[in-house]
Amino acid sequence: MTMDPVYRCYSVARWLAGHRMRIFAYAVRAFMRMVFACDVPYAARVGAGTKFPHHALAVVIHPDAVIGESCTISHQVTIGGRKGLKEVPIIGDRVLVGCGAKLLGPIVVGDDAVIGAGAVVLSDVPAGATAVGVPARIVDGERS
Incomplete structure (x- = not known):
């Protein structure tokens, strides 16, 4: 299995930051911004096996966000905070986030x-559910 190039850059930046080489971690982050047009900060916790199809074009992730393992984050996705609230999303394992969500x-x-694509999620989404719309609503319960 080959590692997603965006995830690989994120992993390198996270390793550099963890080994007191933050200036190089920032350089990797700048490289990701220029080459992939995305912002996946090394401070965010992104699980192993997470994929960024289309090389994470226009993906923005808050530094405090938590993303589980084997997720798929499509292009033009924002995972971040809201005005007046300090907390940010926590995403479980194997979650598929459609483009523009x-x-x-x-x-x-x-x-x-x-x-779903274009969804604006402002409240919790249960395991196995499908959320669509603006604001997002659950249209599908637990999958078997």
């Missing part, structure tokens, strides 16, 4: 959930 504020997205 916005996950904002102190929300939890359960394992195996699907966030």
Whole structure:
């Protein structure tokens, strides 16, 4: 299995920052901004096996965000805070986030959930559920 190039850059930057080489971690982050047009900060916690199709074009992730393992984050996705709220999203394992989706504020997205393209998620999404719309609503419960 080959590692996603955006995830690889993120991993290198995180390793550099963890070994007191933050200036180089910032350089990797700048490289990601220029080459992939995305902002995946090394401070964010992104699980192993996470993929960024289309090389994370226009993806923006808050430095305090938590993303589980084996997720798929499509292009033009924002995972961040909301004005007046300090907490940011926590995303479970194997979550699919469709293109253009916005996950904002102190929300939890359960394992195996699907966030539809263009959805604006402002509240929790249970495990296995599908959320679509603006604001997002659950259209599909637990999957078998």
